[in-house]
Amino acid sequence: MKWLNIDKSDRLLLIVFVLAVLLGPVIMTPIGGGYPDLLQKFAIFGVFAIGFNILFGLTGYLSFGHAAFLGIGSYTAVWAFKLLTMNVVPAIILATVMGGVFALAIGFVALRRSGIYFSILTLAFAQMSYNLAYSVLTPITNGETGLQLRQHDARVIDGLFGVERTDALPTTELFGLSMSGWSGYYVCGVVLIITFFISLRIFRSPFGMMLRAIKSNQNRLSYTGVNTRPYTLAAFVISGMIAGLAGGLMAATDPLAGAERMQWTASGEIVLMTILGGAGTLVGPVIGAGVIKYFENIFSAFNHDILLNVFSFLPEALQQAAATFFGLFVGEGWHLTLGALFMLIVIFLPGGLMEGVNRILNMIRRRSSSSGPPAPAPAADASVKAGE
Amino acid sequence: MSILSVKNVNKRFAGLQALDEVNIEVEAGIVHAIIGPNGAGKSTLLNCFVGRLMPDTGSVTFNGISLLGKSPHEINQAGVSRVFQTPEIFGDLNLLENVMIPTFARRDGAFKINAWSAVSDENDIEAQALSSLEDVGLIDSARVTASQLSRGDKRRLELAMCLVQQPKLLLLDEPTAGMARADTNNTIDLLKTIAEKDITMIIIEHDMHVVFSLAERISVLAQGTVIVEGLPDEIKGHPKVQEAYLGGAKL
Amino acid sequence: MDALVLQILNGLDKGAAYALIALGLTLVFGTLGVVNFAHGALFMLGAFCAVSVKALLTLEHVALDPEKLTAWGTPMEIRTPYIESWFGDFGATLIDYSVPVSILLAIPVMLILGIIMERGLIRHFYKRPHADQILVTFGLAIVVQEIVKAQFGANPIPQPAPDIFAGSADIGLLIGFAENAIVYPWWRIIYLIFSAAILGAVFAFLKYTTFGMVVRAGMADRETVGLLGIDIDRRFTIVFGLATVVAGVAGVMYTPILSPDYHMGMDFLVLSFVVVVVGGMGSLGGAVAAGFLLGILQSFASMNEVNSILPGIDQIIIYLIAVVVLLVRPRGLMGRKGVMED
Numbered sequence: 009m010k011w012l013n014i015d016k017s018d019r020l021l022l023i024v025f026v027l028a029v030l031l032g033p034v035i036m037t038p039i040g041g042g043y044p045d046l047l048q049k050f051a052i053f054g055v056f057a058i059g060f061n062i063l064f065g066l067t068g069y070l071s072f073g074h075a076a077f078l079g080i081g082s083y084t085a086v087w088a089f090k091l092l093t094m095n096v097v098p099a100i101i102l103a104t105v106m107g108g109v110f111a112l113a114i115g116f117v118a119l120r121r122s123g124i125y126f127s128i129l130t131l132a133f134a135q136m137s138y139n140l141a142y143s144v145l146t147p148i149t150n151g152e153t154g155l156q157l158r159q160h161d162a163r164v165i166d167g168l169f170g171v172e173r174t175d176a177l178p179t180t181e182l183f184g185l186s187m188s189g190w191s192g193y194y195v196c197g198v199v200l201i202i203t204f205f206i207s208l209r210i211f212r213s214p215f216g217m218m219l220r221a222i223k224s225n226q227n228r229l230s231y232t233g234v235n236t237r238p239y240t241l242a243a244f245v246i247s248g249m250i251a252g253l254a255g256g257l258m259a260a261t262d263p264l265a266g267a268e269r270m271q272w273t274a275s276g277e278i279v280l281m282t283i284l285g286g287a288g289t290l291v292g293p294v295i296g297a298g299v300i301k302y303f304e305n306i307f308s309a310f311n312h313d314i315l316l317n318v319f320s321f322l323p324e325a326l327q328q329a330a331a332t333f334f335g336l337f338v339g340e341g342w343h344l345t346l347g348a349l350f351m352l353i354v355i356f357l358p359g360g361l362m363e364g365v366n367r368i369l370n371m372i373r374r375r376s377s378s379s380g381p382p383a384p385a386p387a388a389d390a391s392v393k394a395g396e
Numbered sequence: 397m398s399i400l401s402v403k404n405v406n407k408r409f410a411g412l413q414a415l416d417e418v419n420i421e422v423e424a425g426i427v428h429a430i431i432g433p434n435g436a437g438k439s440t441l442l443n444c445f446v447g448r449l450m451p452d453t454g455s456v457t458f459n460g461i462s463l464l465g466k467s468p469h470e471i472n473q474a475g476v477s478r479v480f481q482t483p484e485i486f487g488d489l490n491l492l493e494n495v496m497i498p499t500f501a502r503r504d505g506a507f508k509i510n511a512w513s514a515v516s517d518e519n520d521i522e523a524q525a526l527s528s529l530e531d532v533g534l535i536d537s538a539r540v541t542a543s544q545l546s547r548g549d550k551r552r553l554e555l556a557m558c559l560v561q562q563p564k565l566l567l568l569d570e571p572t573a574g575m576a577r578a579d580t581n582n583t584i585d586l587l588k589t590i591a592e593k594d595i596t597m598i599i600i601e602h603d604m605h606v607v608f609s610l611a612e613r614i615s616v617l618a619q620g621t622v623i624v625e626g627l628p629d630e631i632k633g634h635p636k637v638q639e640a641y642l643g644g645a646k647l
Numbered sequence: 648m649d650a651l652v653l654q655i656l657n658g659l660d661k662g663a664a665y666a667l668i669a670l671g672l673t674l675v676f677g678t679l680g681v682v683n684f685a686h687g688a689l690f691m692l693g694a695f696c697a698v699s700v701k702a703l704l705t706l707e708h709v710a711l712d713p714e715k716l717t718a719w720g721t722p723m724e725i726r727t728p729y730i731e732s733w734f735g736d737f738g739a740t741l742i743d744y745s746v747p748v749s750i751l752l753a754i755p756v757m758l759i760l761g762i763i764m765e766r767g768l769i770r771h772f773y774k775r776p777h778a779d780q781i782l783v784t785f786g787l788a789i790v791v792q793e794i795v796k797a798q799f800g801a802n803p804i805p806q807p808a809p810d811i812f813a814g815s816a817d818i819g820l821l822i823g824f825a826e827n828a829i830v831y832p833w834w835r836i837i838y839l840i841f842s843a844a845i846l847g848a849v850f851a852f853l854k855y856t857t858f859g860m861v862v863r864a865g866m867a868d869r870e871t872v873g874l875l876g877i878d879i880d881r882r883f884t885i886v887f888g889l890a891t892v893v894a895g896v897a898g899v900m901y902t903p904i905l906s907p908d909y910h911m912g913m914d915f916l917v918l919s920f921v922v923v924v925v926g927g928m929g930s931l932g933g934a935v936a937a938g939f940l941l942g943i944l945q946s947f948a949s950m951n952e953v954n955s956i957l958p959g960i961d962q963i964i965i966y967l968i969a970v971v972v973l974l975v976r977p978r979g980l981m982g983r984k985g986v987m988e989d
Contacts, residue, residue, distance in 0.1 A: 015516055070778045121973055124682050124777045128920050129973060132966040135917060144959030214500050214510040214518065217489075221497050224486040231446070231484070232498045232557065233472035235506035242509055272917065276785060283782065336797055344797070347789025354783040355771070 018208060025204055025291065029197040033190065041302055044193045049301045051196035052257045055203045057281045057293035059250025062210060064279070065288035067243050068223030069119070072127045072275050073134025076114075077107040077248045079141065079270030081255020083148065086155045086265045093165035094178045096187055096195070096260040100253060107252015108245050115244035119237060122226070134272055141267035154266030180260050192261050199257060203250060204294065210246070211290055219243050223288075280350050286360030295361055300346070307345060310338035399424040399565060399596050400445070405454030407440055407620075414440045415451065416620040422565075422613075427587075427597045429607045432617035433641050438600045441617065442569055445598075446478055447471050458565065469506050475564035481573050483550035485557070487543035491534055494542050495525035495556050502561045528560035529553075532586060548579030552586065559590060566590070568599045572606050584609045608632070616640060649819060649828040654946045656818070660835045660904060662942020663842035664690075667897035668919040669926065669934035670849065671890030677866035677929040678886050681769055682777050684784040687916025688791040689757065689891050693898025694907035695795055696756055697749040698804050704730050704742045744809045746902055753895045761891025765884045788913065796909040803906035808834035812903075834903045841900050845893060846935055852889075853931070862886055866929055921969040927982025937980055941965050 014022065028035065032050070036042045060074055081103035088099035118129040141149040149155055157177050166178075180187040182195055210216045218239050221229045230236050259265055268274070277300070285296025315331035315338065322330060337345045357364055400422040407415040414437045422428045432438050443449040444456055447466045456463045463471055472478075486494050499521045504510060529535045532552040537545070542553060551571060558566055571587065572580040580603070587610055591597060601607050607614065608628055615625040618640035624631060631637055672686050707726040715723040730738035741748060768787065772780045807813065812833040819829030853859035861882060864871075898907070905911065922941055926933030947953060949961035960967075972979060 015514065068778070070781065072781075117970060117974060121977060124781065125924065125973060125977070127778075127781060128924055129970065131917060132921060132969050136963040136966045139962035140959055143962050209514075210511050212514045212516065214504070214513065214515055215508075216511070217493060217497060217515055218500070220489060220493075221486050224488040225484060228484040228486060229497070230468045231472055231478050231480075233469050233501040233506060233561065234497075235467075235469045238507045272913075273789075276789070279782065280786075336794070341793060341797055344790060344793035347786045347793060350786030350789065351768075351783055354779055354786060355768075358775075358779060 014208070015212070018212065021290070022205065022208065026201055029201055030194075032193065032197065039302075041305065044189045046301065046305050047193045048196050048261050049305075050298045051193065051200045052254050052261070053278075053281060053297035053301055054200050054294040055196075055257065056251055056254035056278055057285070057297040058200075058203050058207045059247045059254065060278050060282050061287060061289075061293040062207060062219075062250070063243050063247035064282055065293070066211075066216060066219035066223060067240055069122065069240060069244070070127045070279070071118075071130040071244075071247075072272060072279070073114075073130035073132075073137075074247070074251050074278055075272070075274035076134040076137040076270045077111055077251035078255040078258070078274065078278075079137065079265065079267065080110050081107045081252035082259040082265035082269055083141075083155055083255075084252070085256040085259035086157070086263055087148075089157060089163075089180060089259070089263050090161040091164060093163055093169075094171075094180050095165075096180050096182050096256075098165070099180075099260060100199075100256040103256025103259070104249050104253040107255065108249035110252075111245045111248020112241070115241050115248070119240050119244060131272060131275070134270060134275055138267055138270045138272075141270060149265070149267060151267070154264050156264045180263055187260050196257055196261065199253065200294075203253070204290075208290060215239075215242075220288075276350075277346070280346065280353075283358075283360050284349070284353050286362030289360070289362040292360050292362040299361070303345070304342055307338045307342045311335075397424050398422055399459060400598070401455075401457050402441075402444075403455045403457075405441070405444060405451045405456065407437075407444065407449065407451045413620050415444070418454070418617070418620070418622055420615050420622060420625070422596060422598060424564075424596050425594050426612040427591050427599060427610050429599045429601055429611035429614045430617055431601060431604075431607055431614060434602070436617040436640075437620040438602075438617055439569065442567060442598075442600050445471075445567060446476065472501070472561075472563075473506055476567065477558035477561055477563035477565070478567040479551070479554050479558060479569060479571055481569045483547065483554045485542045485545075485550055485553050488541065490539050490541055491529060491545075491553055492522070492525055492538040494553055495528050495560050496521050498557045498561050499524050499528075524560055528556045531559060531589075532556040546579075548575055548582060551575070551579075551583055555586065555590070559593075559595075563595060566595050566597045568597060568601075570601055570603075571599065572601075572603055580606065649824050650950065651947075652819075652822075652824075653829050653831075654950055655943050656829070656831050656835075658943030658946030659939065660838050660942070661945065662939035663839055664897055664901050664915065664938075665919055665922045665942055666935045666938025667842055667845060668894055668915055669922040669938050670846065670931060671894045672919055673923045673926070673929060673931060673934040674862075674890050675887060676923070677931075678862055679765075679769065679773065679883050681772060682780045682784070683769070684781050684916065685764075685788040685791065686784075686890070686894060687912035687914070687919065688788040689760070689894040689912070690898040690901075690915055691795065691907065691909065691912030692760065692791065693753050693757060693895030694902050694911065695799060695898075696753040696895065697746050697806050697899045697902045698799060698907060700749040700752055701742075701745040701806060704728065704745050704748075706730075708732070746806055746808060746899065749899045750896050753899045754892055757892045757895030758888045760895075761888035762884055764891070765887035769887060770880075770883075788916070792909050792912060799909065801909060803908040805906040806902035808832075808837075808903035812837055838900050838904065842897070845896065849889070849893060850931070858882065858885070918965055921965050923979075924969055925972045925979055927979025930979065930981040933979055933981030940980075941968065944968065 029051070032047050033042050036047060041047070056078060060071070063074075064070055084106040085096075085099035085103040088102050092098050114130070114133045118126055118133065121129060142151055159173070159175070159177060163171070163178070185191045185195065187195060210219075218229070218234060221234075222236055222239060226236055255269070258269075281296040281300050282293045283296070284299060285294065286292025312331055312335050315334055316327060319327045319330045335341065337348075353360065359366075398421040400420075402418055402420040405415050405418040406413070418437075418441060420430070430438055430441065440449060444451050445463060447463065447468050447470070450464060458471075458474060458476060461474065463474075463476075466474075486497065489497075496515070496518070500510075503521065526535060526538065529538055532555055534549060534552055534556065537549075542550070545553060568587070572583050575583065584606060587597070591610065599607070599610060611628055613626070614628055614631045615622050616631060616634075616637050617623070623636050623640055624634050668686060668690050671689075672683060675681055675683050675686070705728050707728050710725045710727070711722040712725050713722050717723050728738065728742060730741060732738070734741070764787075768783065772783060815830040815832045816836060817827060817829070818831045820826060853863055865879065865882070918941075919938075922937045923934050925941060926935070926937030945961065945964055948964040954961060
């Protein structure tokens, strides 16, 4: 009997993944990323990227409006905090459901087309949501200010259980466990592990195989007796639900929601995370999300003085020039780095970091096999399997 | 008994009568070739069989059910498989996966979210797929990515994908187009073994070598109508056919 | 009635900008087969050509005038643009006309940029999937936009129209309405005339020159034209350069209507894509017609009367139309049947 219906090699992968999440603080501290806010972001965007990858990585349908589902998830969660309870469980469940409902409606229309038309349709829907959230939907979204908690919010369920109202704004919690700090990270981490497990199951299932077949040759698939529309719709809805879940988590760790979360630049960011790590691979998108959030954190903190320090080994004139040049890419200029990175990855490494890792592993293997008996490399095999 | 019956089919494209009162009855269990010079309407006719085109008038029935207005996957689920002029395969997947997909489609129908079971546990499906690969002689490359195959092997793979579904009717659109002579002959041999399995085949073809090696009955299409239909011997040297090919080589 | 005419006029200038951008987009997509998400950034770069020219023309030198004193008792600083002290009144006129003058700079700059972009980047993506084209040009758009932001800041930089076009024309009088019923800024009239001229020039170029004929043939059937042994590569570069220039000058001339900022390119790009889709991918006439149509519809949707019935409709009308068109008539208003409908 297989444990959780998982193959042996995948089991190793899953164990490594779980360990990496649990030991996140230990791993990240030496490289200056060991604080809870950042790790929470890793986990949340990891969830989001996994969801996006189920659509884009498997079916090849490039959605340019996925941030809309994230935003919808956040709004839903904040409303759940306002109306029901500060416990995050209902908020996260409702966020996931709402993400799914909107994905069903939008996907039903957008999936009638494929290729760039699909991209443009999803972009159009996301922009519509964004514009509406800023204008007429202000009673629900609180417009430009963003939706926030208030002291006098209803919180019906909390009221039933006799949770005391204090003068301070209430904070989000999971049955007493605070959602900020390290406990918050571990709640997100557990969600990340569950999402990863779901993604693993889908990748290895006949359903996932059909989705990959859609990416490879949709025409052949329909002449093979498969109705492709419901498959793509299912992938779209799953992916929308996971985006909603990520939005819910975002609100759970920091209970506010704003329309800018739905803007198309946010959609672009999730695309970048996925392709940076490697679209269509299991762990790639999570790594992509981590790398981008990590460097965003580091780069944004840089300023001219720090750069001058970094280049202090250069002669003064060069030091100024170098600091000015790199100053373009850090701090406020982080988006420039992001755009440049985007181009570099698409041009030189369309398979993302996972492809890069595989290339290097293959090179090593070829070298070792030509210069002696092949070296046993079980760990490498596991990661290759993950990246296939 | 006829398995596919085409009655009074007409199709017009902006001023051009592509199909003009086409009538064809395809008997079950035989290889039926539809031949004709370029532009005779062969591909248009085929597209009417598989749901890609809708004839203006007329009917196409398969085993007593109408195929008109049905989508490609419904027609396939009814038991009609199709081979394309340029082999259509899943280039990014390996050969085994290529053949497993149609096997799943036959077992699970047009749509089923089968997300909990693992592909590696589907031993039945895998066995069927492997045996189908064996039938076409590709078993050794089961783990090779399909896009790396030669054109002839891609055609074999496509045939394996069709055969694993045990179709009642197999449509072949110029199955040897663009192939070298050796590949063509291999494909003919393969098709002959398939024909012995009691699968009805319709071949659209203009290579006469292929047609006369395989066909048990032939319809000749010219300018959108069937001008002659009969046994291969009756078609060979038929004056109307030669006229249609306009001074072409003796058949 | 006068309100309706006014809304049509208001929609026209926005529509003209959409049409000019969409024309380039569809030209590039039709001939090169490339989906260029950086096309909006080119429009924005054009606008910033105008900003740069204005900044250059108004470089000042400072002199102290001991005769006059400020309120604080210090000598008054007199700032004179160099160009005025060198050329006198002509210099002042030049500054006043900085927007149209910018076109002289924008044409070569945009052409060179377009050629570099096509040769250096786009060319290598002809054979790549559309998704890759979208992604790489999207990345480029971000890069361009961020560089502009670093250079010019995040705030819009107003560019005044030349003085004589600063006011408004009372168009209503001409066509029999009451006085001041329909007033329309002179510069927008200029912009419309300018757009019409550009559109006419591009269409004439495509229709009456051999080069244009080849381009149109290429849009209809790329592969065949390639087989004819025509040097497609060089023509592709020129087509791309042309599209770049059109987007650039459209951006220059639009600056008095909308103060340029670094993200105006993306705002217009998303809408222009919608315009291309509505008009029909690969149809030049469709792109232009849809550009004006959507501009006018958007203008109608923002009328108070409409907004009170359908709140928020002005925000989403264009997207809504795109969705409906893609679902009901995927080839777009003027697209040919079967062309790029998937």
